[in-house]
Amino acid sequence: MAGFILRRLMWFLPNAVILTFVLFAAVTVWLGSPAAMMLGRDASPAAIAEINTVYGFDLPTWQQYLRWIGAALTGDFGRSYASHQAVSAMILPAIPITLELTAWAILLALVTSLGLNSLAVGRHVIGVLSSGFSIVGITFPNFMLGAILIYVFSVKLGWLPTAGWIPWQSGVIDHLTHLIMPVLTLFAYYFGSFSMIYRAEYRAVDQQLYVRVAHSKGLSPTRVSFRHILPNAVLPVVTFIGISIGRLVGGAVVTETVFSIPGLGRLFVGAIASYDFPVVLAMGMIVLTSVMICNLLADIVLASLNPQIRL
């Protein structure tokens, strides 16, 4: 196992360089010089030329990239073009926020989808409800669900605050009430997709001999479902979680925007829109890192769940 992990980690650096170079080239070639964005509507040709010189935007792409990667390898991700803040100072506070949102949503989705779908054996109503919710979850657009939740629970009923983010330190209750709707919005899609994957694998596992043996031993259907089918049917879900978390760290952009949550997704999209390249590149690194780590963890979890998998 150690060798496996080591080999995976060795790929990180070459992947990082390739990915960031491609990202860098893409934004500089397609989006062009950020000078006009940094100057706003007062951008005169003279001002643009000055900014190009000071920041080096008129240098060839590879040269600009080398400047960036040289600094990045020492941990210096530069300063935002828009706010002049250190990029690390902008990103670090957003990380725990997105992680928390993601963790809640995925955990909730995992528990409810596995629970409901395993419980559905012999309980027709639960099965129908669960199917219904999963279809809604997958097809309903994120922003619509979020807006509907806000309208119902904030505007009409007044139970929950409309948007925003309160840190734990400012009040646990406040923090939780602000968390409920964003987590539900995000959770819906994952409930749907986990359910579909799980149910498909469930049906396959259900055909296995050992399941019939368990039934013939007289075990209740529910016990068979949870004790014998679930641990085997959950494997593709684990893989899917690994992929999902990796991507989610790039931020649940739509949810974060609708609910005004200062997470990584909003930071990323905002940076792309305002040509804030240092932030875009740093975020690229973060997404790459998290995808690599999550895939690695998923593989390790799979291996521990299924001794037949050799790493």
Place this chain on the structure above:
Amino acid sequence: MNTLHRRDVLAGMGSIGLAGVSWPAMAQGTPTSGGTLTIGINDDTKTLDPTFSIQQAERQILHLLYNTLLTIDVDFSLKPELAKSWTVENDGKRYVFQLQDNVKFQDGTPFDAAAVKFNFERRLDEKIASPQRTQLAPIIDSVEVLSPLSFAINLKNPSPGLLAELADRVGFMISPTAAEKYGKDLGTNPVGTGAFKLKQWTQGTELTLERNPNYWESGKPYLDTIVFKANPNTAIGVQRLMVGEIDYIYGLQPDALRQLGDKPGIKTEKSKIGRWYTYEWQVDKPPFDNPKLRQAIAHAIDRDRLNQITMEGQATIANGPIPSGLWWSSPDNVVYPYDVEKAKKLLAEAGIAPGTEIPMWTTPTPVDRRLNQLVAEQLAAIGLKINIIPAAISDFYSRQVSRAINFSITNWTQRADPDGLLFILFHSKGFANVTGYNNPKVDELLASGRVTQDRERRKQIYAEIKDQIMRDLPYIPIFFAAEFAGYNSKLNGVVWMPDNHPRFRYAWKVK
């Protein structure tokens, strides 16, 4: 030889205490102290360092953290703020300012002429690369400290427009000690002389300001705390206002009036001068280099109908780039009333055959799209087929500048000095001149308006420019849009200035 123009001397309106800012407040009554004001804004706040600030949303916050040297009144006239008086010398090439006494920055350091000089040098420093530099460098020759409470600016050429800049971004005075201490991190650690200090800022979500107990205008400010909450869009903002989560939101379209109109505890206010909505086209090449075609289109557009449908009739029809209510406003001498028959006749004279196709570009913004569709209908009525091409909003302006987009609706906010907007749009070398407009007479007038000191004379010059522009039609003005603010009826003292930024500094709330 130095000449002191007496008529340009503005006496300070009292020394300590009231800062001669007598903005008309939104409601009468005696201000009560205390309370928290929560404002909804769209999330555009990137930096609180005026040196680099370009986002509109930041301006309202900057006016709370900092003071400016001068300030504007509701007709863009200039009034004292940190500079309590000033004189014009040397035929407009030298301004001498007297500063308010006993003003301290929020870090305790004194505000004085040396601090002012530091601020100007910061804006002009090439290494710092402030967006304001290229505008100031050709105008300012040097800044002199004359005494602790007075300084002078020497100009390369007379430039009355500079004074208006001192009421805006250039005029925000930053503490030199803080600038040196924080360097590039000043954007998140602002230190000014303003009525409020930064307490906490979660970027993209919430920003909290608290009262500055050592503020130099005695008795002010009234509020204890001001909180800015970011709204992802105005629909959510309006809902937040209705449930009481925020007290003030502006930038609302007229249809928000329907939602807020009869809600108890909520009032609405219309902006004094709205954004100038206008069609632009390239007049230096076909088809729009044909003056009769331009006039035909001008007569074919029913602007009242556009106003009714897109602005609920609340906008003011524009017959030029200058609205009424400003010190340089002038009568509308050249107008193009809605007249379909005349339009058809002009079109024929222009030699354009009915059924000719003309492309028009549009952004996805609902107001823009609706306007363009209505105009396309109206032009179809005179025989022109408009082909609407969608374009992304993010690079719309830069595509206009690079001339990739011809014929589109655009909008501009008024600047505090007439030269501000008119030069960049209508001078043949103006950097926002997307139309290719080149009229030597207008160029001459703009150049002279730029250096003339006398306000009455400047007013005449800009009136002439407006008339000529309306004769040449590089733009077709449509209206000055109606924008609304919705607010909690307990709120008083907020002034929505014609530069489209509300001023919250002297606001107060009824208990």
